[in-house]
Amino acid sequence: MQTNMKPMLERRREAPEQSVWWDKLSLAQKFSASSLGKFGYELTFVRKDKESNESLAVLQCSSGVAVISEDGDIDTSPNIIIR
Numbered sequence: 001m002q003t004n005m006k007p008m009l010e011r012r013r014e015a016p017e018q019s020v021w022w023d024k025l026s027l028a029q030k031f032s033a034s035s036l037g038k039f040g041y042e043l044t045f046v047r048k049d050k051e052s053n054e055s056l057a058v059l060q061c062s063s064g065v066a067v068i069s070e071d072g073d074i075d076t077s078p079n080i081i082i083r
Helices: 027-037
Strands: 042-048 055-061 064-068
Touching: 027 055, 027 064
Parallel strands: none
Antiparallel strands: 042 055, 055 064
């Protein structure tokens, strides 16, 4: 018996844990980034503050930008400009 089913498209993207930026996150940032991933946010890059020496994770999705402090605090309305 033959079926005429089309193959399903693979819609999954790279797992966040495989991102080159993932290793640069603190444990708290990883937990927060995982929770934002459920809402469509993807880790874009990690910025290191020269003065405080703390990292800031930047995530993007269709609805905007979010940042996560080194302590895992999420800000979905950051004052940040992405070029």
